[in-house]
Structure formats: C-alpha cells, structure tokens
Amino acid sequence: MACPLCAEDGGALVWRGEHLRVIRAQDAGFPAFYRVVWNAHVAEFSDLSAAERAHCMEAVALVEQALREHLAPTKVNLAALGNVVPHLHWHVIARFGWDSHFPSPVWAPAQRPSPAAQEDAVRALLPALEAALQPRLAALPLP
Amino acid sequence: MACPLCAEDGGALVWRGEHLRVIRAQDAGFPAFYRVVWNAHVAEFSDLSAAERAHCMEAVALVEQALREHLAPTKVNLAALGNVVPHLHWHVIARFGWDSHFPSPVWAPAQRPSPAAQEDAVRALLPALEAALQPRLAALPLP
Numbered sequence: 001m002a003c004p005l006c007a008e009d010g011g012a013l014v015w016r017g018e019h020l021r022v023i024r025a026q027d028a029g030f031p032a033f034y035r036v037v038w039n040a041h042v043a044e045f046s047d048l049s050a051a052e053r054a055h056c057m058e059a060v061a062l063v064e065q066a067l068r069e070h071l072a073p074t075k076v077n078l079a080a081l082g083n084v085v086p087h088l089h090w091h092v093i094a095r096f097g098w099d100s101h102f103p104s105p106v107w108a109p110a111q112r113p114s115p116a117a118q119e120d121a122v123r124a125l126l127p128a129l130e131a132a133l134q135p136r137l138a139a140l141p142l143p
Numbered sequence: 144m145a146c147p148l149c150a151e152d153g154g155a156l157v158w159r160g161e162h163l164r165v166i167r168a169q170d171a172g173f174p175a176f177y178r179v180v181w182n183a184h185v186a187e188f189s190d191l192s193a194a195e196r197a198h199c200m201e202a203v204a205l206v207e208q209a210l211r212e213h214l215a216p217t218k219v220n221l222a223a224l225g226n227v228v229p230h231l232h233w234h235v236i237a238r239f240g241w242d243s244h245f246p247s248p249v250w251a252p253a254q255r256p257s258p259a260a261q262e263d264a265v266r267a268l269l270p271a272l273e274a275a276l277q278p279r280l281a282a283l284p285l286p
Contacts, residue, residue, distance in 0.1 A: 044219055045200075046207045053204060054197045057188075061196060064189045075229060076187055079222035083238060083246035086218060095226060103226035105250035 005087040006041050014130050015137045019052065020059055022137060024126070025091075029114065030106060031122040032071055032094035032129075036060050043086040051143035060090050062136050067094040070129035071122055074102065094122070148230040149184050157273050158280045162195065163202055165280060167269070168234075172257065173249060174265040175214055175237035175272075179203050186229040194286035203233050205279045210237040213272035214265060217245065237265070 004010065011023030014034070025033040036059050042048060048056060064076045073094035080090050095102055100114040147153065154166030157177070168176040179202050185191060191199060207219045216237035223233050238245055243257040 044207065044211065045221060046204045046211065046219075050197075050201060050204075053200055054193075057196055057200050058193060061189045061193075064187065068187065068189065075224075075226050076189075077222070077224045077226070078188060079220070079224070079248075081218070081220045081222070081248055083218050083220070083248070105222075105224055105226070105248065107248035108250045109252065 003041055003085065003087050005037055005085055005089060010037055010089070011035060015134045017059075017137060017140070018142060020056060022059065022063060022133070024130075028093075028106070030093055030095075030099060031119040032067055032073070032126065033106075034063050034067075034092045036063060036090040036092060038088040042088050043082060045080055045088060047088070049143065055140065055143040056088075056090070058140055059137060060092055062133060062140070063092040066129050066133040066136070067092065070125050070132070077106065096122075146184055146228065146230050148180055148228055148232060153180055153232070154178060158277045160202075160280060160283070161285060162198060165202065165206060165276070167273070171236075171249070173236055173238075173242060174262040175210055175216070175269065176249075177206050177210075177235045179206060179233040179235060181231040185231050186225060188223055188231060190231070192286065198283065198286040199231075199233070201283055202280060203235055205276060205283070206235040209272050209276040209279070210235065213268050213275070220249065239265075 009023050011025045014022040014024055021037050023035050025035055067076055071094050074097045075095045077093040077095050098115055098118050100110045152166050154168045157165040157167055164180050166178050168178055210219055214237050217240045218238045220236040220238050241258055241261050243253045
C-alpha cells in the first residue's frame with residue numbers, strides 16, 4: 001500500500017526543507033492544527049539519529065512558539081502517533097478553552113460544538129503566523 | 144490549585160534524574176504506558192531551552208527504544224498534551240494491534256475489550272525492560 005505522506009505533502013504546505021516539511025492540516029476540525037512531517041519514510045522517532053531528532057524537535061518547537069506568539073492558545077498539544085500512517089509526523093495543535101474538545105485530547109469525543117466565529121478569528125491570524133515561521137524554519141541548522 | 148506532578152511522582156517511579164523522571168502509569172489501561180516528566184514546573188515544551196529539549200527528547204527516545212527492544216510493539220505513541228495537568232510530561236506508549244483501542248489513539252473510544260492474557264504477557268516483560276532502561280537514562284549527558 002502506498003504511503004500517503006510519501007505520495008503527497010499531506011496538507012497545505014507551509015515550508016519544505018531538506019529533511020522535513022510543515023503543513024497545515026485542512027481536515028482536522030481545529031483551526032490551527034499543523035504537522036511537522038519527516039520527509040523520509042521512517043516509522044518511529046527513534047529511527048532517526050540523535051542529531052536528526054534534535055533537528056525535528058527544534059522544528060516542532062518553532063511551530064509551537066509561533067502558535068504561542070500569534071494565537072495565545074490555552075495549551076499546545078504535541079503528538080507523534082502514526083498508528084494509521086506509520087510515517088513520522090508530529091501533530092502541533094493550538095488548543096483553546098472554547099474549542100470543541102477542550103480539555104480532552106482532539107482524538108476524544110467532542111465536548112461541545114465548534115464555535116465558528118472564534119475559529120474564524122484564529123484562521124485570520126494564520127497568514128501572519130506562517131509568514132513569520134517560514135524564515136525561522138529556514139534558519140534551522142541542518143543535522 | 145496544587146500541581147499533582149509537583150506534589151507526587153505521578154506513577155510508579157522507574158528512574159529519577161536531575162531534570163526529569165520516568166514513571167510507569169498505573170491508571171492508564173495500557174500495560175506499557177510510561178511518562179517522561181520534567182521535574183520543574185513548566186507548561187510547554189518550548190519553555191525549555193534547546194539543550195533541555197534535546198535532553199528531554201533523548202530520554203523519550205531511550206524509553207521508546209526500550210519498548211521496541213523488549214516488547215516489539217506494533218507502534219509507539221508519543222504525546223505531550225497537558226490540557227488537564229499543564230506540567231510538561233511526555234506519554235510514551237507501546238501500542239499493539241490487539242490492544243483495546245488500536246489503531247485509534249488511546250484517548251479515543253475503545254474498539255474492543257482489553258485482552259487480559261496478552262496484557263499480562265506484556266507486564267511480565269516490564270521488570271527486565273526497566274532494569275535495562277535505568278542505566279541508559281543515567282548515562283544521558285546533562286544539558
């Protein structure tokens with residue numbers, strides 16, 4: 001079976017580097033849901049070398065910092081699961097007290113309907129967030 | 144409100160170092176569910192310095208590697224959520240095709256009952272796993 005993260009970007013491409021890319025998930029039901037996808041097909045975080053792990057997590061931290069600076073979320077959630085698509089990708093999700101699932105994980109049952117006006121207000125901030133994030137990702141030292 | 148991860152270990156203590164500890168979650172419903180808990184009270188991964196992040200994630204990778212070597216799980220799941228307890232802790236969970244939720248995340252609704260015999264077989268391997276893990280954690284360079 002073809003790996004979807006080998007075949008396609010996996011979402012709206014924010015930035016692509018030699019080792020990883022950052023995409024915005026468009027299917028996720030959360031307005032500020034990004035993924036850091038390792039370009040090569042590896043399943044587990046510990047399949048990377050220590051230098052590659054550090055590079056990967058510094059990219060995750062840059063995305064997290066951009067979410068914090070631009071959106072002031074209640075919390076940021078980070079996860080690498082891969083049970084369905086075993087190609088290393090980190091979910092980086094801005095969570096808000098008003099979101100449909102908070103404080104539950106995004107994979108748990110919803111607590112309430114999604115508030116469209118608040119989600120739209122977050123979405124309006126994403127172009128500036130992504131424009132600020134791109135040069136920071138480009139400045140990351142390579143492993 | 145007192146932070147439970149400042150007040151207590153948060154589970155069965157496997158190893159404690161200067162900056163972080165590893166605990167086995169005893170309440171989780173999954174037989175090989177570990178947590179890497181940062182000892183100081185910080186909420187977000189990006190509250191750490193880059194050197195501290197690397198140290199933290201090398202500890203996560205050591206736990207993951209021990210799970211892979213001793214248990215041969217179908218997948219390892221990593222997550223730092225903290226919506227309920229905003230004190231940085233990484234979930235490191237061995238997932239199996241037969242477990243109650245696979246391939247869903249552990250926070251999603253269960254797919255099937257937990258198979259007690261298979262869970263017991265995993266639990267029987269944990270003392271050796273933890274004995275092998277402790278010296279590796281102790282050998283991690285400090286940030």
